Structures are given as C-alpha cells and as structure tokens.
Amino acid sequence: MRALPSASLNVLAYHRVLPAPDPMRPGAPTVEEFERRMRWVASNFDVMPLTEAVRALRGNRLPKRALSITFDDGYADNHDLALPVLRQIGLPATFFIATGFLDGGYMFNDLVIEALRHAQGPQFDLSDLGYGRLFVRTENERREAAGSILEELKCEMPGRRHAVAIDIATRAGAVLPSHLMMTTKEVKALYEAGMEIGAHTVRHPILARVSLDRVRQEIKDSRSQLEQIIGAPVVLFAYPNGRPMRDYRREHVGLVKELGFEAAVSTAWGAAHPGDDLYQIPRFTPWDHPNWRFGFRLAKSRFPKRYAHA
Numbered sequence: 022m023r024a025l026p027s028a029s030l031n032v033l034a035y036h037r038v039l040p041a042p043d044p045m046r047p048g049a050p051t052v053e054e055f056e057r058r059m060r061w062v063a064s065n066f067d068v069m070p071l072t073e074a075v076r077a078l079r080g081n082r083l084p085k086r087a088l089s090i091t092f093d094d095g096y097a098d099n100h101d102l103a104l105p106v107l108r109q110i111g112l113p114a115t116f117f118i119a120t121g122f123l124d125g126g127y128m129f130n131d132l133v134i135e136a137l138r139h140a141q142g143p144q145f146d147l148s149d150l151g152y153g154r155l156f157v158r159t160e161n162e163r164r165e166a167a168g169s170i171l172e173e174l175k176c177e178m179p180g181r182r183h184a185v186a187i188d189i190a191t192r193a194g195a196v197l198p199s200h201l202m203m204t205t206k207e208v209k210a211l212y213e214a215g216m217e218i219g220a221h222t223v224r225h226p227i228l229a230r231v232s233l234d235r236v237r238q239e240i241k242d243s244r245s246q247l248e249q250i251i252g253a254p255v256v257l258f259a260y261p262n263g264r265p266m267r268d269y270r271r272e273h274v275g276l277v278k279e280l281g282f283e284a285a286v287s288t289a290w291g292a293a294h295p296g297d298d299l300y301q302i303p304r305f306t307p308w309d310h311p312n313w314r315f316g317f318r319l320a321k322s323r324f325p326k327r328y329a330h331a
Contacts (some may be wrong), residue, residue, distance in 0.1 A: 028076050028083035029081040029292040029323045031066075034304035035092045038103040044160040045134050045167065046310050050238040052102045056110075061312045062088065064216040070217055071257060075302070079297040090114040091286065091304065093221060095122060097200050100207040106268055110267050116211055116261035117221035118285075120204045120246040128169050128225065131201060132186035136193035139169040145193065150185060155222060174260065178223040178231065205250050219257035220282075221246040227262055228269040236273060241281060256283040263288030265301065265331040272299045274331050289330065292323045301330045 037049040052056065062068060066088040069077070077083045090107075092099050095118040098283040104312040108116055122128055130254075137145070142157040145166065152173070154224070155166035159294055169188070174182055190197065203211075212218050222228075244255045258277050277285045277300055284299040291303040305322055309315035 022269070028085050028087060029288050029294045030078055030083060030302070031088045031292045031319055032064075032074075032286060032302060032304040033072065033088065033090045033323065034286075034288060034306050035090070035103070036094055037096050038098050038106075040098075040102065045138050045164055047164070048306070052106065054310070056106045058312070058315070059090075059110050059112055060107055060309060061315075062090075063112055065316070066314045071219075071286075072217060072283065075257075075299055078293060078297075080253075080297060081301060083131060083295070084229040091219075091259070092116045094119050094128060095203045095208070095221070097207065100203055100211060102126075102217070104211060105215060107216070108232075113217065115217040115219050115257060116208075117219040117257070118203070118208055118243070119223065119225045119248060119261070120220045120243050121223040123208065124202075124204050126200070126202050127197060129174060129186035131181060132183075132190040132195070133166050133170050133174065133189075133198070135191040135195040135197055136186075137163045139195045140166075140193040147189065147192075150188070172174055176227055176230055179226045183224075208250050210246070212253065217257065218251050218253075218255060219259055220247060220255050221259045222261055222273050224290070225261045228260060228273045229267065233272060233276065237276060240277065244280075256281075258282045258288055259286040260285060263304075265289050269331060271331045274298070288328070290322065298330060 037046060038055045039051050042051055066086045067084040068088050071089040071091060074089045076088055082298050091113060099116055104210045113299040137157060144154045145157045145252060146154050148154060152170050156162045157166055158231060174185060220240060220243040223243050228237060247255045284302060286304050286312050288304045289303040293302045305319060307315060309318055
C-alpha cells in the first residue's frame with residue numbers, strides 16, 4: 022500500500038456485529054472478530070470520519086492510507102456491540118439509518134432469514150408465492166433458500182415486500198427477536214458518542230423500482246427524522262442495496278445532490294480517488310477473515326481504475 026501512486030479512500034461497509042457465529046449470516050462478524058479487525062485497521066490506516074474524508078478527498082489532501090468505517094440499516098447490535106469496540110479503540114464510524122424500522126421494526130430480509138431458520142423440513146412449500154418447494158434439510162440449504170427468496174423479493178415495492186415476508190415468517194412459525202433494530206434513543210447515543218449519522222431512506226426501497234417522487238420523499242423524510250433525533254444536520258446518504266444502474270440510476274445521484282447532501286456511498290467495489298464522483302463513493306465489504314487476505318484485497322482495490330457508477 023505504501024507503493025501506491027496516490028492517496029485514496031477505502032470505505033468499509035458493515036451491517037451487523039453478532040454476539041456469536043450465525044450460519045444464516047456467514048458474512049457478519051462476531052464482536053470478537055470485529056474487535057480484532059478494528060485493532061488491525063487502527064494499526065495500519067488513518068481512520069477518518071467519512072465527512073472529514075470526503076472533504077479531504079475533494080481538496081486532494083487525503084493521507085496516504087485513509088479509511089472510513091460505515092454501517093447500514095440501523096441494527097441494535099451496532100449500538101450494543103460495535104459502539105463499545107469503536108469507543109475503546111478510538112475509531113469513528115458513520116451509521117446510515119433506515120428510519121422506518123426504528124423502535125421495534127423489522128426489515129423484510131430479517132423476516133425471511135428467521136423464517137428459513139425455523140422452517141420445518143425436508144421442504145418448505147412456497148409454491149403459491151412463486152418460490153417453489155425449498156429444501157431446508159441442512160444449514161446450507163436453509164441459507165441458500167433464504168438467499169434465493171431475498172434476491173427476488175428485494176425488488177418488490179416496500180409494502181408488498183414486507184407483507185410477503187410477514188406471510189413467509191408466519192408460515193414457518195418464526196420467532197423474531199424483540200430488539201433487532203435500534204431505538205431513537207440509541208441513534209442519538211451513537212451521535213453523542215462522536216459517531217456520524219447518515220440517511221438511508223425510510224423503508225429501504227430499491228430506488229430504481231419506485232417513482233422519483235417516492236424516492237425524493239423517502240430521502241427527505243429519512244433525513245428530517247434523523248435531524249430531529251440528533252439535533253444536527255445530516256449530510257451523508259447511502260443508496261439502499263447500492264449497486265449502480267441496478268439499484269439506483271443517474272437521476273437518483275442528481276436528486277441526492279439537489280437535496281444538498283455532501284456525499285453519498287454505493288456498494289460498488291473499489292476505492293475513491295481524487296476527482297471521483299463524491300456522490301457515488303465505492304465501499305469495501307470486509308468479508309475476509311485472515312487479516313493478510315483482507316489487507317491484500319483492500320490494497321488491490323486502491324489501484325486507480327474505474328469502478329462501477331451510474
């Protein structure tokens with residue numbers, strides 16, 4: 022990384038930090054794994070709040086090994102498990118909150134995952150919903166079944182998406198966690214602990230699947246609710262799901278600019294370099310468990326190239 026020709030910005034994208042390994046969520050680190058990774062990151066990078074990093078990127082004054090940490094959606098474990106680790110090590114992070122699920126809500130993907138966790142085998146029959154008969158004999162089959170449902174269901178309108186997820190969970194007799202998403206008090210506690218809060222819409226729709234008017238309202242309402250909670254401006258946005266051209270398009274980038282945000286993040290793979298579009302900053306999902314492999318992939322992402330954008 023010291024040999025790279027110019028400074029660039031890596032942004033890590035997390036969703037959950039778990040108390041113990043979960044075979045239905047293999048990409049989510051346990052709190053012990055998260056702490057080890059954060060200590061490694063702190064030893065090897067200049068970790069910056071994302072707003073500060075964006076402003077440095079705009080002014081072409083990033084430190085050589087700049088990195089920012091982000092979380093999406095607003096899970097309670099972000100407050101309960103991730104925050105204590107970040108505070109202990111002294112690292113900033115940005116939390117993008119989908120406000121419609123605060124204070125007792127559930128995201129559709131969690132309903133489906135819990136349904137497949139509890140479904141009785143050897144098959145879970147969802148033929149009438151268009152998903153066929155799904156094998157649920159092993160943890161691997163349950164995980165694959167949940168993934169196949171979610172790949173289709175996430176593109177539905179939020180109202181129908183949630184209704185179908187509730188139906189699937191009810192059929193499976195799923196027992197849902199009582200405190201899955203953050204409360205408004207916990208969001209405020211993150212901010213008061215020195216963390217940044219960013220907007221992530223209200224109901225997490227795939228922007229490319231709904232009208233531009235609906236997108237505008239989702240973004241504005243999300244930001245307004247968060248500003249009321251923390252009592253400060255919200256200047257960062259994360260596109261739901263975040264894949265350029267598939268989940269959001271150029272008109273959505275223009276809308277985020279029009280609404281006065283300073284920057285926005287996608288889930289395109291790569292690093293941001295001076296001169297790149299600050300409303301389509303790529304992010305790096307930290308799945309690799311060995312630090313050497315994680316570091317190698319992180320360094321590889323920094324070589325200047327054109328990452329996907331709308």
